[in-house]
Amino acid sequence: MAFDYDLFVIGGGSGGVRAARVAAQGGAKVALAEEDRYGGTCVIRGCVPKKLMVFASEFASTPTEAQAYGWDMSLGDFDWQKFSGKLNEELDRLEGVYRNLLKNSGVESFDARARLKDAHTVELSTGESVTAKHILIATGGHPVRPDMPNAHLGMVSDDIFHLKKLPKSVLIIGGGYIACEFAGILNGLGVEVTQYYRGAQILRGFDDEARGLIAESMRENGINLHLGTNILEMAPASADHSASHAGTASDAAMGASAGDAADLLPGAGARGEPVWVKATNGAENVFDAVFFATGRDPNTADMGLEEVGVEIGRRGEIVVDEYSQTAVPSIYAIGDVTNRVALTPVAIREGMAFVDTVFNGTPTPVDHDLIPSAVFTQPELGTVGMSEEEAREQEPVEVYCTSFRPMRTAFAGKPDRVLFKLIVSEKTRKVLGCHIVAPSAGEMIQLAGIAVKMGATKEDFDRTVAVHPTMSEEIVTMKTPMRTA
Structure with missing residues (x-):
């Protein structure tokens, strides 16, 4: 044919x-x-x-x-x-x-x-x-919205890039990388950000120690992060909502009139109006916008x-x-x-x-093993290989970890902290996972990913001379494991 x-x-x-x-x-x-x-x-x-x-x-x-x-x-x-x-x-x-x-x-x-x-x-x-x-x-x-009444009032990630103007306040629903990245972005652009996540900690599936530091940094940067919390109801904000809950919502959110929030999105209808939200923790608030980052x-x-x-x-x-x-x-x-x-x-x-x-006559299976990735939170998370939690379920491991205030921001008096972490097999000495929470972690993990993909051992890392003074030198200067698991 x-x-x-x-x-x-x-x-x-x-x-x-x-x-x-x-x-x-x-x-x-x-x-x-x-x-x-x-x-x-x-x-x-x-x-x-x-x-x-x-x-x-x-x-x-x-x-x-x-x-x-x-x-x-x-x-x-x-x-x-x-x-x-x-x-x-x-x-x-x-x-x-x-x-x-x-x-x-x-x-x-x-x-x-x-x-x-x-x-x-x-x-x-x-x-x-x-x-x-x-x-x-x-x-x-x-992107998908949750199956609940009035979910159409909320934005999804596709909508963010078409905003005609920034809202004064936003509620972000979700705890994955999209939710956390946009929480940092909107917070940095001057929006008052509240984030609800139903789980015990954000960034499920990533290393526990790394995601804990990111959550702490998000709060220090001014993001109002609520864990173990989900949205229960939502509806267009009314005068009754604003009056009855004026003491529970932020000044920025409650001070936003319908005119302030209207037309955030071209042709968005109700999504351009303030939204009343009731949470599973009982809190009721009005936000200029609600952003669902609840999966794809x-x-x-x-x-x-x-x-x-x-x-x-x-x-x-x-x-x-x-x-x-x-x-x-x-x-x-x-x-x-x-x-x-x-x-x-x-x-x-x-x-x-x-x-x-x-087309080339070379049957090639897709290799999904040891893929480096980055989450562009502030600070960033770079990761390759297994988390500590995954690795210790598989075999005995040594955990090398350090957290400190980096030179640049410490000099400026900021409380920012970074994290460098290696998960090492006790038996083979191979580095099973590398996790970095720091500015430009995405850039660093790309290079660390080469070593981990090649099967580098902890001793290979140790033999590498440090580049000083840098944050990333910690990857090759950690000599003593913090713990075994």
Whole structure:
């Protein structure tokens, strides 16, 4: 059977674009369909704009530090319109880069929604149908709201980048990396931030000692963090709510009139009005905005997947094997839509492994072991390998750990603390995990990740000469374990 294309990719995010252009550069006839903006979650509504917002928020502390170092400096007002305008210009530029990468690689692009008709046929929202020998689904995921009355009153992470103005107060629901990152961002930009998380500690799944220090730092920075707390009810704020609970809400939140908070989001309706919230701890407050950071689900709805035989998991994820192949041999899936490891570099690696397997004749299973990652809280968390809790369940370990006030901020009289931690196997001496809580931890963990991935031992770290004076020298100067487990 003759096909229109060797490969048809559904989804123009980082993983889909990488797979499409590499396959095309290798001689395959490739097409790609994207119903929204090219670049996907990471470039348009995730990693890139979020990191730029992190940079913007960190300038709030610059004048205080600078004054301690002898500079005459004061903090002016933050101009959200100026920043967001420049941010959107940068995102437009990056989207253009992605489109050009596809065009210059010989990939045909369709600005359309795609769904499957059969194992080799894709139907487009433009009315066209095309066939392909192989189909790759890389449609990513989307943020979800909880199933509760009036949940539509709350924002999700996609909405943050489209705010017409910053709210004076915000309630963030959730304790994962998105919730904690945006708590730091909005706090740094001058928003009064309250955060509810139903669990005992934020950042579930990360090292306990590391997440404890981050929670402590968040509170020191002014974030009103409530653990073991969830939202019980929410409704549009009324005069009755404001009057009856004026003593329980913050001045900034209660002082915000409907006019102050209105039109935070273009066309958002009720989401532009203050919201009354009742928590499980009994507190009742009014906030300019509520932001749900309560998880993400794969984008698999109404794609015809199950009808053609693709297996779908409990959360809507596409079930694949180690080669990213679905139950239908001609259909593959990569990235967040598979709900394996929801990180952009992982999706790109999965796309490369797919091309090697299908087009280069080199079957390549995806390697999800020892993936370094960073959480862009303030301070950042960088991590690779197992947490102390995971490691001690597996085998006897030694824990090397140090926490201290770094030179730069200590000189300025700030209470900031950093953490460096290694988890070491007693038997093999291999470093099983490395965890860093510090400014630029993401930059540091990238390099530490190479050593851990190579199987470096504690003695390999010890033989490395320290770079002094730096925070990161602590990684190679910790000689005595704090404890065994």
